[in-house]
Amino acid sequence: xxxxRSVRLADSSQGAAAEARGRKAAADxxxxxxxxxxxxxxxxxxxxLEAARERFAGLVSAHQRRAVRIAYQYxxxxxxxxxxxxxxxxxxxxxxxxYREAWPFEVWFTRILINGCLDRRKARARRDRWFxxxxxxxxxxxxxxxxxxxxxxxxxxxILARERRAxxxxxxxxxxxxxxxxxxxxHFGDRxxxxxxxxTGLNESTVRVxxxxxxxxxRGLLGGKS
Amino acid sequence: xxxxxxxxxxxxxxxxxxxxxAGELPDPRSAAHIADCTECRARYDELVQFMxxxxxxxxxxxxxxxxxxxxxxxQQHIMRRIEHLGHPARVLSFPGRVVRRHFAPAxxxxxxRWTAAAAAAGLVIGVGVGVVFDSRNRVAAPSPLAMTIxxxxxxxxxxxxxxxxxxxxxxxxxxxxxxxxxxxxxNQELLPxxxxxxxxxxxxxxxx
Numbered sequence: 001x002x003x004x005r006s007v008r009l010a011d012s013s014q015g016a017a018a019e020a021r022g023r024k025a026a027a028d029x030x031x032x033x034x035x036x037x038x039x040x041x042x043x044x045x046x047x048x049l050e051a052a053r054e055r056f057a058g059l060v061s062a063h064q065r066r067a068v069r070i071a072y073q074y075x076x077x078x079x080x081x082x083x084x085x086x087x088x089x090x091x092x093x094x095x096x097x098x099y100r101e102a103w104p105f106e107v108w109f110t111r112i113l114i115n116g117c118l119d120r121r122k123a124r125a126r127r128d129r130w131f132x133x134x135x136x137x138x139x140x141x142x143x144x145x146x147x148x149x150x151x152x153x154x155x156x157x158x159i160l161a162r163e164r165r166a167x168x169x170x171x172x173x174x175x176x177x178x179x180x181x182x183x184x185x186x187h188f189g190d191r192x193x194x195x196x197x198x199x200t201g202l203n204e205s206t207v208r209v210x211x212x213x214x215x216x217x218x219r220g221l222l223g224g225k226s
Numbered sequence: 227x228x229x230x231x232x233x234x235x236x237x238x239x240x241x242x243x244x245x246x247x248a249g250e251l252p253d254p255r256s257a258a259h260i261a262d263c264t265e266c267r268a269r270y271d272e273l274v275q276f277m278x279x280x281x282x283x284x285x286x287x288x289x290x291x292x293x294x295x296x297x298x299x300x301q302q303h304i305m306r307r308i309e310h311l312g313h314p315a316r317v318l319s320f321p322g323r324v325v326r327r328h329f330a331p332a333x334x335x336x337x338x339r340w341t342a343a344a345a346a347a348g349l350v351i352g353v354g355v356g357v358v359f360d361s362r363n364r365v366a367a368p369s370p371l372a373m374t375i376x377x378x379x380x381x382x383x384x385x386x387x388x389x390x391x392x393x394x395x396x397x398x399x400x401x402x403x404x405x406x407x408x409x410x411x412x413n414q415e416l417l418p419x420x421x422x423x424x425x426x427x428x429x430x431x432x433x434x
Contacts, residue, residue: 069284
């Protein structure tokens with residue numbers, strides 16, 4: 001597994017090529033969320049924070065579910081995913097004045113979210129090197145999962161579902177760092193390879209290669225044809 | 227003439243799947259081949275089934291952990307945190323009644339330094355006095371309980387037994403046993419620590 005540091009995304013200020021790809025992906029810069037982000041930025045600039053927060057709640061509602069899915073599938077830890085998503089939204093609001101329409105809002109937001117997730121993975125790897133890994137997080141996830149399953153769900157189905165989750169998590173964790181990132185964004189984050197290219201700064205053909213290799217490896221690990 | 231049928235490579239099939247997912251047009255030749263070739267069609271269907279299953283499992287997994295209530299709570303957390311953005315941190319005065327005047331930052335740093343020095347001095351004095359009194363008490367009245375390790379019954383596993391009024395010979399046996407163990411091949415690294423540890427005999431002699 002490659003070092004997560006190696007796939008940390010460049011800042012929006014870096015990489016003219018990445019920005020060009022972002023512009024290409026920004027064919028739909030007039031998307032409602034992008035317009036909303038521009039409105040929020042204007043309101044913040046005018047000092048009308050109350051109205052800015054109200055509008056920002058709309059952005060949170062629009063992107064929260066997808067953000068949670070990406071963060072959870074990437075980090076495989078509910079508490080960390082929760083914090084990563086919260087941090088990303090707070091950071092976006094705090095830096096909304098630096099938002100430029102050249103990037104669609106969701107590309108900008110996903111970039112911030114993914115950078116936060118990468119930092120968390122790095123911190124977790126450092127913790128695991130020095131301390132004994134805790135079962136607390138897994139236990140919390142299991143408790144949340146068990147609590148959310150309908151009570152009439154029979155124990156056998158619950159056990160099978162848990163085993164499936166464990167297999168999927170294990171298979172995803174065995175992907176190379178970039179493969180995992182690209183696969184998570186494309187398959188769980190509903191992004192096209194072109195959008196992932198804009199988010200990550202990777203070449204679009206490189207994204208397609210990583211995506212194909214990730215899918216092939218997962219098919220091999222999860223019992224499909226490789 | 228019957229030509230050899232060339233099936234699509236896995237990456238071509240996957241490109242078709244990716245294009246379909248992104249709402250783009252797939253490569254026309256690949257699309258035509260999938261439409262004509264039964265085997266490639268079956269492979270493509272299998273790929274789609276696998277990828278969709280993976281996606282569905284992940285969706286269910288996330289939805290089970292992040293329920294609508296959790297998402298609502300998360301949204302409230304985010305809005306609360308955003309409300310406090312840019313506000314200076316609220317300072318709680320503690321203890322509220324005692325602290326009545328505001329110290330300059332430099333003066334504020336001096337007081338804890340004195341407190342820390344006094345606390346450290348108190349600790350050192352306390353430990354010193356405690357050690358002296360403890361050693362005197364030990365000399366005056368030896369502890370009625372003595373712990374010995376007996377290896378007579380089971381040599382492999384040392385048995386710890388507590389004996390009342392244990393004889394001095396047992397203490398010697400205990401100490402010699404420790405020395406024997408320390409002299410073993412795997413305990414060389416413990417010898418410096420052993421050298422640093424004061425011997426009971428020496429302490430007793432010093433006190434006499």
